[in-house]
Amino acid sequence: MNQHPLGFNPAAGAALTNDDRDARLGARRGGGREGSEVATAPVQAAQAGESGGGGGAAAPRLEKRTYSNARYRITLRNYGKNMAEIGWSFVGEVPANKAARGESSERSKNEDRAVRRAKSRLRHLILSANANHLLTLTYRENVTDFKRAADDLNRFVRKVKVSLPDWIYIAVAEQQARGAWHWHLAVRGRQDVDLLRAHWREVVGDGNIDVSAPKGSRKDQRLFLVRYLGKYLVKAFATGQRSLNAHRFRASRSIPVCAESVSIVPQPGMNLEDISLDQLREAAGSVGFVWKNDSLCGWACSWK
DNA sequence: ACCATACTAGGGTCTGAAAC
DNA sequence: GTTTCAGACCCTAGTATGGT
Structure with a gap:
């Protein structure tokens, strides 16, 4: 997986609001890779303080995560021939005390999640x-x-x-x-x-x-x-x-999974979903299916 | 064909925030 | 308190490879 610090694809900016465009200042295009992964830096406390009330649904969460050193990540996988998928979410803190394997009280949930992750990996491969x-x-x-x-x-x-x-x-x-x-x-x-x-x-x-x-x-x-x-x-x-x-x-181990990373600096009013979907449209030409559970966590693909 | 070894990558777990 | 998801960390099953 290729990571690009503090960059984003400016070519998709045409469909963004001014706030979104501002959030992408300093962006630079990631090299000639087939896909891109967007890993964003923690929001500075000063920026978060200025964001109150402005910029849509994403802003309040952006502030709270600021104080827990959270990061944001968008992962784009471009499979070529107008097929791509993209996901966006927060990156959480490092866990403290773990239960032993197979002994978690959340065993069932963890297994469900492992199945979903395995299916995702299967799809990527x-x-x-x-x-x-x-x-x-x-x-x-x-x-x-x-x-x-x-x-x-x-x-x-x-x-x-x-x-x-x-x-x-x-x-x-x-x-x-x-x-x-x-x-x-x-x-x-x-x-x-x-x-x-x-x-x-x-x-x-x-x-x-x-x-x-x-x-x-x-x-x-x-x-x-x-x-x-x-x-x-x-x-x-x-x-x-x-x-x-x-x-x-x-x-086989020899299957390279296309994924590339670009980083952006979060800004008040930035809409992670819009940015992600623009990236998907640019990579695959269309957006087919979109899943999201809130304004800053989701997944989309070019097919339906 | 079998075994040993190094390495890779999938599995188990916990975490974060917001909405309910 | 519960629910939802993906990411990070760590453990370990599985892969690849070389030697016998």
């Missing part, structure tokens, strides 16, 4: 990798031991990597009704089905593979994989078989 084909690895026998299924996937990946060093994958497990595990992998481009089947059978003996390219444009294919694997990421361990700390999905 699939879109960044331009994964547009779905590879399914199945067993003929009823393999209900997840550890064995995970080991088999590892062995399969190692064999494929020997044959195809640049091959990448994002894998999610699914358990069939009979209890057997199998793997769904998002992969990039057309696949050598015979090679993959041969490697999978070297590992598991009697098994099969299936490769499919979802219908629709390339952009739609990527989103199909995001939704499809995301669904199984949540579903796979819903029966409670998942152990503490176990990963919900597997992926």
